[in-house]
Amino acid sequence: MRILFLGDVVGRTGRDVVTSGLPGLVSDWALDLVVVNGENAAGGFGITEAIYADIRAAGADAVTLGNHAFDQREALVFIERTDALVRPCNYPAGTPGRGAALVDTRNGGRALVVNVMGRTFMDPLDDPFAALDRALDGVELGRVADAIVVDFHAETTSEKQAFGHYCDGRVSLVVGTHTHVPTADYRILSGGTAYMTDAGMCGSYDGVIGMDKEEPLRRFTRKIGAGRFEPAAGPAALCGVAVETDPATGLARHVAAVRLGGGLSEARPSFWEG
Ligand SMILES: [Fe+2]
Numbered sequence: 422m423r424i425l426f427l428g429d430v431v432g433r434t435g436r437d438v439v440t441s442g443l444p445g446l447v448s449d450w451a452l453d454l455v456v457v458n459g460e461n462a463a464g465g466f467g468i469t470e471a472i473y474a475d476i477r478a479a480g481a482d483a484v485t486l487g488n489h490a491f492d493q494r495e496a497l498v499f500i501e502r503t504d505a506l507v508r509p510c511n512y513p514a515g516t517p518g519r520g521a522a523l524v525d526t527r528n529g530g531r532a533l534v535v536n537v538m539g540r541t542f543m544d545p546l547d548d549p550f551a552a553l554d555r556a557l558d559g560v561e562l563g564r565v566a567d568a569i570v571v572d573f574h575a576e577t578t579s580e581k582q583a584f585g586h587y588c589d590g591r592v593s594l595v596v597g598t599h600t601h602v603p604t605a606d607y608r609i610l611s612g613g614t615a616y617m618t619d620a621g622m623c624g625s626y627d628g629v630i631g632m633d634k635e636e637p638l639r640r641f642t643r644k645i646g647a648g649r650f651e652p653a654a655g656p657a658a659l660c661g662v663a664v665e666t667d668p669a670t671g672l673a674r675h676v677a678a679v680r681l682g683g684g685l686s687e688a689r690p691s692f693w694e695g
């Protein structure tokens with residue numbers, strides 16, 4: 422199965438690069454499953470129902486979230502109407518929506534998409550490791566699900582690496598989100614799970630993690646904020662990770678970074694481009 426995961430979509434520039442670029446990638450690379458993190462899609466904070474629909478229409482089979490999941494209050498309501506909008510599974514019991522979704526793939530299979538949040542320098546949520554075990558309970562890779570994608574939304578590289586090893590051999594891909602900067606450590610772990618500490622964001626890199634640089638600079642240098650965070654303008658990059666799985670096991674056969682446009686050095690999955 423051919424899987425593309427795209428990191429946090431930030432604001433209109435991020436949405437535009439996804440809606441304009443993703444449909445072509447779905448056909449050029451014959452993608453079977455696309456997962457997009459949409460936690461910053463609405464002006465940098467949260468997601469609306471209309472934006473969710475646009476990202477789905479561009480080719481995403483599931484949209485994951487994170488600490489900004491419910492910044493747009495309407496998400497608390499419309500998430501219940503969707504079948505493929507996934508918020509962190511370790512939120513408290515009673516939180517609207519779901520932390521994992523079983524979705525149909527383009528090649529006639531089924532994939533489980535899980536969103537989990539780390540706790541180091543993050544909100545004190547339930548244990549992400551135990552939450553992952555619950556999400557995978559009864560959904561064995563290669564039997565019940567042809568692929569399992571875990572979006573681990575966390576701040577520290579150490580917690581992300583530990584989580585990758587914790588999932589190794591049980592899922593197709595563990596990919597980090599939240600820090601908005603693509604890392605170079607994409608690889609297949611010893612148990613067969615593809616891993617990348619951070620997918621990077623879909624947005625403008627001429628800013629501070631996707632936000633216009635002026636206000637963050639003001640807060641760092643003067644310690645007094647004078648405005649709101651606004652998404653950075655400028656040409657956006659489309660960033661993520663590409664994985665090809667073994668159809669028999671659901672584990673990874675190939676993994677590559679994807680970085681297209683926005684002034685970043687370009688990266689493409691050579692195994693799909695011949
Ligand atoms: Fe984010």
Ligand SMILES: [Fe+2]
Nearest residue numbers: 487488489599
């Ligand atoms: Fe985040």
